[in-house]
Amino acid sequence: MRPESSRDDLLRTGAAGVFAGKPINKSHPTNVGRLLRLRWLVLALLASLPSCNDAPPEEPSHDEWDDKLAERVVDYNAALRVAALRLTGELPTFAELKLVATAVDDGARKTVYENMVRQYLTGPRFSRQMYRFWQDTLKMGDDPALDTAPAFLTKLAVEDTSYLQALTATGGTCPRFDPTTGAFTPGNCTNTPQTVGLLTHPGMNKHFFSNLGFRRVRWVQEIFACSAFPAEIANVATDVQGASPYTGTFPFTSIAGKASGGRVDFRDTKSVICANCHSNINHIAPLFAHYDVNGAYSDVMAVPVPEPMNPHAERTDYLPDGEGLAWRHGVPLTDMASLGTAMAADPDIASCAIARLWNWAMGKGDIVDASVRVPPATIEAQVAAFAANGYRLRAALLDIFTSDDFIRF
Amino acid sequence: MHKLGPILLFLSISAAAACTGEIDGEPFTGPPPNPYEELERLQREGPPRYTSRVHGCTKMRYRTLGNVLASRGVLVAATGAETSAGRIYADGAAALGAPNYGARARETIELGLATTSKMFDIFVQAAPEIIAGMPNRIECSGAQLFDPLNRCNADGVSCLLGMPATSAHLQICDQTVARAADVESGKRLAVAVLAAAAHTCE
Numbered sequence: 001m002r003p004e005s006s007r008d009d010l011l012r013t014g015a016a017g018v019f020a021g022k023p024i025n026k027s028h029p030t031n032v033g034r035l036l037r038l039r040w041l042v043l044a045l046l047a048s049l050p051s052c053n054d055a056p057p058e059e060p061s062h063d064e065w066d067d068k069l070a071e072r073v074v075d076y077n078a079a080l081r082v083a084a085l086r087l088t089g090e091l092p093t094f095a096e097l098k099l100v101a102t103a104v105d106d107g108a109r110k111t112v113y114e115n116m117v118r119q120y121l122t123g124p125r126f127s128r129q130m131y132r133f134w135q136d137t138l139k140m141g142d143d144p145a146l147d148t149a150p151a152f153l154t155k156l157a158v159e160d161t162s163y164l165q166a167l168t169a170t171g172g173t174c175p176r177f178d179p180t181t182g183a184f185t186p187g188n189c190t191n192t193p194q195t196v197g198l199l200t201h202p203g204m205n206k207h208f209f210s211n212l213g214f215r216r217v218r219w220v221q222e223i224f225a226c227s228a229f230p231a232e233i234a235n236v237a238t239d240v241q242g243a244s245p246y247t248g249t250f251p252f253t254s255i256a257g258k259a260s261g262g263r264v265d266f267r268d269t270k271s272v273i274c275a276n277c278h279s280n281i282n283h284i285a286p287l288f289a290h291y292d293v294n295g296a297y298s299d300v301m302a303v304p305v306p307e308p309m310n311p312h313a314e315r316t317d318y319l320p321d322g323e324g325l326a327w328r329h330g331v332p333l334t335d336m337a338s339l340g341t342a343m344a345a346d347p348d349i350a351s352c353a354i355a356r357l358w359n360w361a362m363g364k365g366d367i368v369d370a371s372v373r374v375p376p377a378t379i380e381a382q383v384a385a386f387a388a389n390g391y392r393l394r395a396a397l398l399d400i401f402t403s404d405d406f407i408r409f
Numbered sequence: 410m411h412k413l414g415p416i417l418l419f420l421s422i423s424a425a426a427a428c429t430g431e432i433d434g435e436p437f438t439g440p441p442p443n444p445y446e447e448l449e450r451l452q453r454e455g456p457p458r459y460t461s462r463v464h465g466c467t468k469m470r471y472r473t474l475g476n477v478l479a480s481r482g483v484l485v486a487a488t489g490a491e492t493s494a495g496r497i498y499a500d501g502a503a504a505l506g507a508p509n510y511g512a513r514a515r516e517t518i519e520l521g522l523a524t525t526s527k528m529f530d531i532f533v534q535a536a537p538e539i540i541a542g543m544p545n546r547i548e549c550s551g552a553q554l555f556d557p558l559n560r561c562n563a564d565g566v567s568c569l570l571g572m573p574a575t576s577a578h579l580q581i582c583d584q585t586v587a588r589a590a591d592v593e594s595g596k597r598l599a600v601a602v603l604a605a606a607a608h609t610c611e
Contacts, residue, residue, distance in 0.1 A: 065459035072463070081571040082464065085611050090476045091571030093548040094564065101573045132472060141510040207513065363465035363611055365518060378461040405462045 072408035076100050076113040079407040083113075086361060087120035087401070089129050117401045121394050127182045130154040130393075133360055138204070138223060145295075146203040148187060151177035153198075155184055157393040163353050164391050167197040167224065167340040174201070192297040196340040205288070206295030212264070212313050213288035213303040217281050220288075222368045224343060226352035229277035232329060242269025248279030249329035253320065255282040260320035263305050282318040283326040287336050289313050347387075351376065354383045354396060361400045378405070466610035467518040471507040474498065474528070477608060481549070481569060482542020483535045494535035501527050520609065529605045536600040543568065554600060559592050561599065569600065570607040578603065 080100050084092040096116060103109035120126060134150035135141030141150055152173045156165055173195055176185040189195055191202035198204055199220065208215040221231055230248065237245035238252060246252050246269075255278055256262030266278040292302035304310035305317055319325075325333040327342040343349050355367050355374040364372045376383075382399045389395045400406060454460055469477070475498060479485045487499035498505070504527045506517030517524075543565065544553050554565035561582035566574035582599045589595025 065455045068455070069459060069462060077572045082611070084571065085469070085473055085477075089470075089473050090480050091548070091568075094550045094552050094568040097567060097572055101567075132470070135510065136508060136515045139510060139513045139515055141508070143511065146510060358461070362461070362463070363467045363518075364461075365465075365467070366515065369515070370519075372461075373457045374461045375458050377458065406464075409464060 074106065074407050075409045076103075076109045076407060078409050079401075080113055080116060082361075082363070082406075083117050083120060083401050087117070087129055087397070088123065088125040089132070090125065092116075113407070114402050117398060121397060121401075124182045127154055127158045127177070128179045130157045131177055131179055137356060138198075139219075140203060140207055143203075146207055148174040148176060148189070149198050149201050149203050151175045151184065152201075157397075158184075160392045160394045162391040163386075163393050163396075164344040164349070165197060167199060167343045167349070168337075169197045170195050173197060191291075191295055194335075194337060196336045199287075199336055199340055200291075200297070202291075202295035204295070205291035206293070209291075209293050209295070209303070211304055211306045212317065213285045213291070214281055216288040216291070217285045220284070220343075221280075224352060225346070225348050226355055226367045228368055229281060231280040240267075240269050240273065240275075242273055243271060244273055246273050247276050250279040250283065250326075252279075254323050255279055256316060256318055256320055260316070262317045262320075263307055263311075264317060280328070283323075284333075284339065286313075286315055286318050286325060287333070287339055289318075350386055350391060351379070351383050353391075353393075354379050354386050354400075357393070357396060357400055358382065361397070361406060466520065468506055468520045468524055469528075469608050469611040470516055470518065471502060471505050473611060474505065474531075474608070477571075478531070478535055480546060481535075481539050482544075482546050483538045492534060494531045494538060497527070497531050497534060501531070518611075525605075525609055528609060529601065532601040532604040532608075533597065535604070536597040539569065539600055539604070540596060555586075555596055559586055559596065561586070566603060569604060572607075 077097065077100055080092050080097060084090060084096070100109055100112050100116065103112045131150055131154040134153040135147070138149055138153075140146040152169075152175055153163075153166055154177055155172075155175055156163055171188050172186055174187040174189040176187055177183070178185075189200065189202055191205070192200045194200065204219065205216060208219045210216070218229065222228055225231065232249040233247050234249045237247045240246045240252055252267065252275055253260070255266045255275055256264070257267030258265045259267065266274045266282060268274050286301070289301040289303045290298050292298050301313045301315070303313050305313050325339075327333055327339055327346070331342050331346075333339050333342060352367075358374050358379050359365070359367055359372055364370075366372065367374065382396060382403065385399050386392075386396045475485045478494065478498060483494050485495045485498055487496055489496045504523055506519075506521075506524055508514060508516040540554050543549050544551050549565070549568035552564035552568045553562050554569065556562050561574075561579050563574045563579060566578055566582060570578065582603060585599035585602055586592060586595035589598055
């Protein structure tokens, strides 16, 4: 399920580490080209060093950043302020902050603080905050057609059911939510014969409509898998006689090009290697191509190809004859339901959810748009607990807001 | 002229058929990444294994700011005078980084000069309302910001900040009142300064 070489693996190297944390749209070919050129330039420099055959140097076991982490002190007063702002959208009341401040000792303060977080997580304002969080995460909101998607995820959190239903639910994915009362009105989406979590959501498919349905695929990847395309990077690059090598995990010819009868040459290598991103994108996009400009399902593909007269896409525009759909290399798909199932089974999806909640709690920018990475070691315990607790968001939030890192300043 | 048609057709088909950003989402609009700047930033801010474990200082979200103002006694509505805190808040959504989901844009939470300036404008205009209204709010349990001798009150300042006031907070508050041209201006400035300092970062 894991890519042969993940983005994190590459970023751990000195060469690509330069790019860690920078705001760059890697899914854009121009940037991918720049990145690849720089990456190969630095790799070439590294290759010229005598120690190039040695194992990469390990990070120091202890450095100044560890010292800085150790300098943090537990401050439940500050933690309460941040927790209240995030979980209730308001400052703690005078009575609440006095309860924490006047606790007899650190143990009592911890107990009072944790009880307060539990109250926030079950209080009436929590649903409003979750709703705002999901609006922002999904980039969907302030419009009745869009609001049902964040409302659905809010419902999962408030009802404390599995987050993975976001990808697998077969009904009830279009509820209404009133942020002023915190009330939900159940609702089914009626745009599609088969509901698959938010993957078939009408508002999402309308909002992210684009040529060949690629914007929808990008949304799915970035929101639920927490990385921009390319989604997978091979351990060994392939020379395709282009400006730079092909780094995807699928065979280069597994996606369509002019040679296979496609109308867009995804095998083009003249300026950038389109296939680095499209090897993954094209194995998913045909599923989303059946949703039209209004987000309604159509038996025939209903997204345009960027050609004169904007004809509708056909399967051969994405993949050559005989090539099957796939979530990742080696994870085949048959339909949208199988995509939801494959994603739900991918551990990256659960890690992504925790990373997003972590960044929200810690006051950080978006993990993809602002490249605010959360190393797996930072949230290892929370991700494990999330899986063990049935992927329940409220339990995960309690874990995060009472974690050692959250209460230290 | 008759040759222009086929040429344009050829160019348009070539452009459409090429694998470009057109079919890949939003066009690239920013400058190319500068690896030296990124390296410098990493050295200054630390590696992700450090930065991911410490609290950030992001802008207070637009709706949260409205809640905070309202809970401390400010009338947050677009119907007030043009220079009222509520009106500046209601009219200042864009400057305060509010989201634009219609354009698939999240709320801007990075702190910028324009945003912090706008927030300070709001706190300055809100200060008289906070001084008068905060003690009447249930959230503050009657805590007054100033005592009858115009000294800053720890309970009131704590409720304004959302965390217990330290002696440093009270000292700054008292000094700001004492050094102002008049007491009312001093109180207003003290509240604005404390609120801005506390609530610029969420």
